[in-house]
Structures are given as C-alpha cells and as structure tokens.
Amino acid sequence: MLAYFGPQGTFTEQAARGFASPQQELVPFDTVPAALAATRRGETQSACVPVENSVEGAVPATMDALTEGEPLVAVAEAVLPVxxxxxxxxxxxxxxxxxxxxxxxxxxxxxxxxxxxxxxxxxxxxxxxxxxxxxxxxxxxxxxxxxxxxxxxxxxxxxxxADVRDAKTRFLLVRPPGELPEPTGHDRTSVVCTAADKVGALSELLAELALRGINLTRIESRPTKGRLGEYRFYIDLDGHVAEPRVGDALAALHRHCPQTRFLGSYPKAEPGGVVAGNEEFVAAAEWVETVRRGHGA
Ligand SMILES: O=C(O)C(=O)Cc1ccccc1
Structure with a gap:
C-alpha cells in the first residue's frame, strides 16, 4: 500500500500514481504528517508527499514531518507541471x-x-x-x-x-530506512543539518560541498522550534551517498552537525545538474585503499 497526501484528486495523488506498481493500493490521508505516520507505523510500505514548488518554495509541513519522528528516506522523486x-x-x-x-x-x-x-x-x-x-x-x-x-x-x-507558466512541483516517495536505490549517475541526496549557533556555521557546511566539487541544488532553513535563531538547514545536492566524495561530504557534515539526518539518495526526475569529476574521486579513494593495504604510495 502507498499512502499519499489526499483526499482523492490532489496533485500528490497524480504523482503517487506514477510511483505505484499496477497492483499497489493507494491510500489517501488528509495531511502530510498523517501519510508519513502511516508509513512509520508500517501500515503502508511508502508515502508520496509534495516537497517543493518552483513558484512558492518549500512545503513546510513536509520538511517538519520528515525531520521529526522516526527517520524515513526518499527512494524516488517526481516533478509534475502544475x-x-x-x-x-x-x-x-x-x-x-x-x-x-x-x-x-x-x-x-x-x-x-x-x-x-x-x-x-x-x-x-x-x-x-x-x-x-x-x-x-x-x-x-x-x-x-x-x-x-x-x-x-x-x-x-x-x-x-496559473500566474506563472511552467510552474512545477516536486514530490518524494519515502520509506522506512532499508536498501538504498542503486546509483544511476544522475542522483540527488537530501540531508537536514541542525547547525551550531556560531560564526561561520553555515559557510563551514557549504565549504565541505564546494571543496569536493559537489553541486548544491537546494538549501532551505527552518527554525528548530527551540531557541529563537536556531535553524535546521535542508540541503539537496547532486550525487549519491555511495559515491566516495558524497560519502566524504556527508561524513564532514556529520562532524560539524552531529544531528545530521540522511533523507535519501535517489534518481533525479529531470536530467541536468553538475555531476562531472566523479572519476577522480573514485580513483583517489581507490589509491588511498591501496596505500592502506601497503600496496601503493
Ligand atoms: O493540495 C494538493 O493537491 C497537493 O497535492 C499539494 C499541492 C498544492 C498546490 C500545488 C501542488 C501541490
């Protein structure tokens, strides 16, 4: 069963139909948190929720509900014209x-x-x-x-x-953590980091991506709902956690923000983005392995 943000006839239902296998039953829920809760409880295998719109930006209910409660990870995305x-x-x-x-x-x-x-x-x-x-x-x-x-x-x-022609909304298919989708070479990784309240906290995170040549595709902030001025950063980047440089970058984000939550690595719905240069990182990681084994220098 696949939960979706309903009731019947929402844009999210259209996106969910694109994700569902022919025999899979689609179950509507009146709110995003309710659809995600059903998946957390194991009542449905997965949930389809809207995440951002090209005109109006993030869907706050989805961002909050993915960060709070038991972890869920995205395994696919869809982009629909609206x-x-x-x-x-x-x-x-x-x-x-x-x-x-x-x-x-x-x-x-x-x-x-x-x-x-x-x-x-x-x-x-x-x-x-x-x-x-x-x-x-x-x-x-x-x-x-x-x-x-x-x-x-x-x-x-x-x-x-529509006031703006070609408006688009992006949807995610999320599941409880399990096997990750295979890297395709055109993937996106989503994480959320709770940044420390200190000078340069955000620029430290961004520098970890930039120095590895990783393209940032989205960054949004939301208050942690704790102290005023304390923020979570939602970061989408090009690449898959299985790639050495993306794995390295996520480890670095985790060093800066121990509360970093992995929200998934999944194929991008639309082609494009910056994926160049991965071979050098794979070759470099292999070289380090040979050095560690005492075979290289
Ligand atoms: O309310 C809906 O139909 C949704 O799925 C959320 C939404 C609302 C407006 C544009 C795209 C998605």
Missing part, C-alpha cells in the same frame, strides 16, 4: 468564497484578483479538500488539480489557471 482548474457547484450562484491549499492560492493570486476580485480567499488542507468543501456547500469555488473533477461532480469555471 496548472489549476477552478471548480464550482453546477448551477451555483455568485462566487463569494474561493478555497484551496496555500501553495495553490499563492500561484493564482493575480488570476483571482482579475477574475474573482470580490471573493474571500480561504486556505484548506489540500486542493482536493477545497473541491470537497465546495461540493458540501461550505465554499463557492475551489482551485484544484484538473483531475479533481473526476472525483467530485463539480463544474469547471476555468482551466489552465
């Missing part, structure tokens, strides 16, 4: 309220200001929860994934709604 449909009740009256997930609302602000300027905007747990609430009469319009109309008998007021 365009919205605006759904209303068939024959419904004027639109006084419009509801959706905060990430969706942030991506259609200009459209709403132009087309529904009088409507009050309300945040819901997901885009599909908004569609469900419109069906139930709580709100008048929902900003939803195009597939939502297949699940909820609503009318489409507008399609292809």
């Amino acid at each position: 365009r919205f449909s605006v759904l209303v009740r068939p024959g419904g009256g004027p639109v006084r309220t419009v509801a959706s997930h905060p990430h969706a609302l942030a991506q259609v602000r200009h459209w709403l200001a132009e087309h529904l300027p009088e409507a009050d905007v309300v945040a819901t747990t997901s885009t599909a929860a908004a569609a469900r609430s419109v069906l139930g009469g709580e709100f008048d319009a929902a900003v939803s994934a195009p597939v939502a109309v297949r699940h909820y008998p609503l009318e489409v007021l507008a399609t292809d709604v």
